[in-house]
Amino acid sequence: FEIKEIVTKPFEGQKPGTSGLRKRVKVFQQEHYTENFIQAIFDSIEAEGSTLVIGGDGRFFSPETVQTILKIGSANGVEKLIIGKDSILSTPAASNIIRKYKADGGILLTASHNPGGPSADFGIKYNVSNGGPAPESVTNKIYEKTKTIMSYKIIDDKPVDLSNVGEFTYGPTEVIIIDSVADYVVLLESIFDFPLIKSFLLHNPSFTILFDGLHGVTGPYAHAILVSSLGLPESCIQNCVPLPDFGGGHPDPNLTYAHSLVDAVEEHNIAFGAASDGDGDRNMIYGKGAFVTPSDSVAIIAHWADVIPYFKNEGGVKGLARSMPTSKAIDLVAKKKGLECFEVPTGWKFFGNLMDAGRLSICGEESFGTGSDHIREKDGIWAVIAWLNIIAAANKDSPNQLIGITELLQQFYETYGRSFFSRYDYEEVPSEGANALVAHLEEARSTNSLLNTTHLSVSTSDKFTISGMYNFEYKDPIDHSVSKNQGQVVSFADGSRVVFRLSGTGSQGATVRMYVERYVGPEAGKKELSRDTAEGLQGLIEVALEVSKLKAFLGVEKPTVIT
C-alpha cells in the first residue's frame, strides 16, 4: 500500500478542552482541519502496532471522520481498529471496549451534550488504555503537535462499510466492526442485581418508568437493558432512535433541555423518569414531583452501595470522590462510612488515576455525571440502573409503603442534612466580559478586599459573611501532576460556598458557570429540609451576584440555563 504524505499547515485553536476538541462542524469540515488533529493524535501516541477503538454518539460528520481515521491510522501503522457499527459507541461503552479488549486507546467522535447537525457541533476526544479520557500530559502533547504540523500521512483504500458487523481490512490494518450494545449489556448485568430489579418491577406496576434518549446514542442501549433484559414495555422508552442531529434538540439531560422527559413525567405521573445525553455519559433522575440533583444522586448511590452486587464482589467500596464544584453531600457519606474522599478538578479525567490505584469506587460531578470504577468514564445508564437497583432493594424491607425517589431523598436528608445546590450557566457571553469577571475575583482574592465583609440579601433578609476566597488547584495524589486555575471559590462563615468557573467545553465565545451551595443540617427538620431548591438558595444567589458584579461584567440579566 502506498503511503502518501499530504502537505498541510497548522490551524490555530486545536487545543482539547475539558473533554476533547469541540468546534462547529463547519470548522472540522475545512480542508485538512480534521486530518491535522488526527495526525497530531497519532504523533502523540505509539501508533505503530497499536489497537484502537473508534466510536461516538453518531452525530453528523461521524461516518466521514471514521473513514479519515482509517486512512490516517493505517498510514501511521495502526495494527487493529475496533469500530462500533455505524460509527456508534456510547462514551461508557467505548471505555468498556477499550478495557475489555485491552486496546491501547480509543478515538471518540462526540461533542457530548452539545447539539449536532451541519450547523452545530462536532468533537474528537482521545482516550487512553485504561479507558479514560487522556490526561493533560497527553492532550497538551497533541496540542503542541497541532501547532507545528506540516504534513499528514494517508493510505487510500476503499471506504469500509460501517453498517456490517465483521472483520475487514483497510490497507495493512485489521478492521473489526462490532455490535455497539452487546458488551455493554454483559457489563451491566455483571454489576447490578437484575433479578431483584425485575421482580420489583413485576410486582409494582404502579411504579412507572420512562427513559428518554433525547435521540442521542443511548436509545439502543436503553432498549436492550430496559426492554429486553428487564422486560419493560416499549412505552417505557422514548426518543430512543439515535439521529445525527438529535432531532434538532439539545441532548443535555437537565430540567431545561430534557423537557420532553419532564413534560411526559408530569403529564403521566411517572414515578421514575430518566434521561441521558448525546454520548450517553450523563444522566438525570426525575420522577413526578421529585428531581434528584446530581450531587445528591452520587451521594445516595454511595450511601446505598452495599445493595449493588459489584461493590460487594469487589470487596466493598474503596473510596469516594467528586469534582470541586459538586456539592459536599458525598463527603458526609464518606465520613460516616470511614472512606477516603477526594475533591478533583472538573472533568472525568481526574478520577482515572485514583481508580487505577484502587482508591476510588464511586464518584460524580454536579453536571449530571455519575459513575464508578467499572469503567473510566461517567455512565448515564449505569446511574439509572443503580437507582433502580437501590429502589428495588429499599422496597424489600418495606412491604407496606412504596419507597420511591421522594422517600429516598427524604431519608437521606434526615440522616445527613441537605446541601442545597444550583448552577447558573451564562452561555456564549463575550470573552472580554468573562475575563474581566475572573480578574475582578482574582483581585479580590489577592488583596483580601472582600474578606470578612457581610452581605445582606434584600429579599430574604439572610446575611452572609465571606470567610475565605481561593483559586482551586489540584495535585494528583498518584502522579503528582498539578492543575492550576480550576475555579474561584468564595466561602462563607455559615459553610455556604459559591464557585465561579469558565467552561472548557464550549465551541464559541465564553461560558461562565456559577455554582451555589448551602448546607442545612438534619436538625433543621423536615419542613426546612424539603424546601424548594431555588427558595433555599435565593438569598445566597443574590449575594453571589452582588459580590461578583457578574451581571455588569457579562452584560446579561439572566443565566441561559439553571440546573
Ligand code: VG1
Ligand atoms: C462540562 C461539565 C463537566 C463535564 C464536562 C464533560 O465541562 O461542567 O463537569 O465533565 O462538561 O461532560 P465544562 O468545562 O464545560 O464546565 V460531557 O457529558 O462532555 O462528556
Ligand code: CO
Ligand atoms: Co456527555
